[in-house]
Amino acid sequence: MESMNITLGTYQTRIYYEDVDAGGICYHSKYLNFCERARSEMFFSKNSSPIQGDYHFVVKKINADFISPALFGNTVTITSSIINFKNVSIMMLQEVKNNDKKLLFKMKVLLVCLKGNKISRIPDSYKRIFELSN
């Protein structure tokens, strides 16, 4: 086990009609979707995929703070960093900020690697994407 803080890429999205509720603010679970897109985009942006053969990651735990609401039309930026890394799992911190750099949402997410349906050591191909090896 290692404790660390590796900042990976950022991802931007807009808050559209489909994302807001009757109050005109972003529906709470959508922040989890935005964070998932940001994790997937780490792979896609490197011409890779989060699904590699029989391997993929699943969300095991989430610890989330909803700090300030994103509004219809806002552009939000998601930053992702690895804060812990084990043989079979990765803990990430993901933050959502608006254009004024105001923090709207943050979560710690524990991701576990599966091969088929079984928990598995994380293959090196993933570690390269996460910049945990060369």
Added chain:
Amino acid sequence: MESMNITLGTYQTRIYYEDVDAGGICYHSKYLNFCERARSEMFFSKNSSPIQGDYHFVVKKINADFISPALFGNTVTITSSIINFKNVSIMMLQEVKNNDKKLLFKMKVLLVCLKGNKISRIPDSYKRIFELSN
């Protein structure tokens, strides 16, 4: 080809926060989701599944009228009927009404049967669910 009007079951759902947009009315594409749930529920309610071995249906065409908006908290009822039936496809009429029987949305949807990725004759097991045979 046969022209017909067989009314199949009804399905009810509520309009929740996740369904409405900033205006407090149901987001337009959600009516398609409700209609898809109603089609799937025809199968589940008979202890069957819309996916049968290698077979399933895909949406090929939709012709939809958005007549009056569903509001947060409304209960809506979806009725489905078969209006046309061919070897490989089914045309359905689906209607969404509120508790006052007011028509909010209707669509004609053309569903095509696939075996794997290929267009296929509709197996008898589906016809029984759709009450097109015994």
Added chain:
Amino acid sequence: MESMNITLGTYQTRIYYEDVDAGGICYHSKYLNFCERARSEMFFSKNSSPIQGDYHFVVKKINADFISPALFGNTVTITSSIINFKNVSIMMLQEVKNNDKKLLFKMKVLLVCLKGNKISRIPDSYKRIFELSN
């Protein structure tokens, strides 16, 4: 502040096409939606609404465990209980189980009462719904 465990109603839903991802399992953030529907249904089932005049609740914190996946076609039951209650906030435990009573997901959610945009004491009308007063 009071620590407690008041079990409120249950809510059932089906896992539909729209809920599952490429692996045929329920997309992770959908469990939060199901839990929100269960909270809203507490109000609707009593001919009330989660929005009362200028008052409503917002999600402030979520601590979630994804234990076992819900699959396409599964019926899941959400149970909700109040585990902590303050002047302006409520902490709930919500659990999602499948038809075999297997626990699939659980979360603690901190809900804060707002009047307009400002944090507010929880009005008595809400306390009656939550069975915290008569």
Added chain:
Amino acid sequence: MESMNITLGTYQTRIYYEDVDAGGICYHSKYLNFCERARSEMFFSKNSSPIQGDYHFVVKKINADFISPALFGNTVTITSSIINFKNVSIMMLQEVKNNDKKLLFKMKVLLVCLKGNKISRIPDSYKRIFELSN
């Protein structure tokens, strides 16, 4: 009434986990969401908003063809053009293509202008965005 074909901007998005169903293909109603984002982005990209004071547009009719499925990880491009324009409504053609320029989906959508809840003439501020006036 005028018949025309004014091509407006393009919008790109990726197909993420949340967009695909158990078959690994994009859930059918999501194409409507992508088209709505493309329409909203016409406004946002010009520092405007689809909601202007009391005015906004609602979807009244959709005529959609689902031609070929978008897959997990695909980048899709939505093009929008105005094909008909009346005092209170606009008819658009929107097409979704993949990176190989293959047409996956197309729809005609009739949008009606509302002022509050009432059908209204389209204000000039919208016409400028739609490049129907200067």
